[in-house]
Amino acid sequence: MTTTKTADVDGTLAQVYALAGAGADIVRITCNEVEAAEGLAEITPRSPVPIIADIHYQYRLALAAMEAGVQGLRLNPGNIRKEDHIKTVAREAKDRGLPIRVGVNAGSLDKTLMEKYGSAVPEALVESAQIEIRYLQEVDFDDIKISVKHSNVPLMVESYRLLADTIDYPLHLGVTEAGPPPGGLIKSTAGIATLLNEGIGDTIRYSLTADPVEEAKAGRQLLESLGLRERKGLDLIACPSCGRAEVDVIEVATNAQKALEEANLPIQVAVMGCVVNGPGEAREADIGIAAGRGRGHLFIKGQVVRVVPEDEMVEALLDEAQKLVDEGLEARLAHAEANAAEIAAEERRQLIEIQGDANRNAERKAKVAEVAGQD
DSSP: OOOSOTTOHHHHHHHHHHHHHTTOSOEEEEOOSHHHHHHHHHHGGGOSSOEEEEEOSOHHHHHHHHHTTOSEEEEOTTTOOOHHHHHHHHHHHHHHTOOEEEEEEGGGOOHHHHHHHSSOOHHHHHHHHHHHHHHHHTTTOOOEEEEEEBSSHHHHHHHHHHHHHHOOSOBEEOBTTOBSTTHHHHHHHHHHHHHHHTTOOSEEOOOBSSOHHHHHHHHHHHHHHTTSSOOOSOEEEEOOOOTTOSSOHHHHHHHHHHHHHHHTOOSEEEEESOTTTHHHHTTTSSEEEEEOSSEEEEEETTEEEEEEEGGGHHHHHHHHHHHHHHHOHHHHHHTOOTTHHHHHHHHHHHHHHHHOOTTOHHHHHHHHHHHHTOO
């Protein structure tokens, strides 16, 4: 959702384009005044993604937003209460073929439901949605999506589970008022990922106290991590570092992430602190680099293809990653430097001699053989 004043057409459009570039497929924009509706009339035809008008209190602004050309509406049952107003909006939306999201929010629940249940419990949120759905259905409107957002993660999850068992409409997931990162990211991910893994949810939004582009990035990354969306951005994995690390893993990983994100490469990249276990542990990554004795071992799918000076690790990683994207896996493996794997193996052997084998592989293998050979 944009955070600009909607009347600021250029500023809002710039944010919409930034959100789309970060992975947002739909953008919600507030329509809280006449000037905002007028702004939507200029924004909507120039937007790269569908625009949803966020409506509160004034049903006429929903009518104005539709006239401005938006592709959908979000109505809050907690603050548009008159049945005839809701039905008027629904009839107009139906005539235009536009969907409506019934956006129930624990923080703005209708006072009659608060009196009935005492607090914003899941049953109250679901009943609020059901009341609104009935109003829409009574005018033969069924292009509906529902959300029952709560700032309390367990209650949010319980609310959506109850809703999914109660109605048969698409669901929009979110933890409302999650707060700033990192806490807001953790809460949102905990709630949204739990439900998505249960097969609940059709669209999502991270509600962070931050630049909305961070919301879009987080949502995209979550969907990619769950395998629900084709990877279009960087997935960087890195070891947590330890006493065996030969470089400052945090610094290298941070610099690598910045450079690779700027290049916008849709691959999985690994940054490992040492060569003893790094390439093997990260063999499923598209590409990665592990630190040796003053040098970095650059590997593709676990196979070392180059050995570079330590101060060139990030530069070499970016260069090889770009070539991997442009040329493909087989081509880059075919261009592996001669003896790179042998050099890497020797450096790994030397480090094990110096540092010892933290995993005690030889000792464990001997013990396994001893146990297996017993009668």
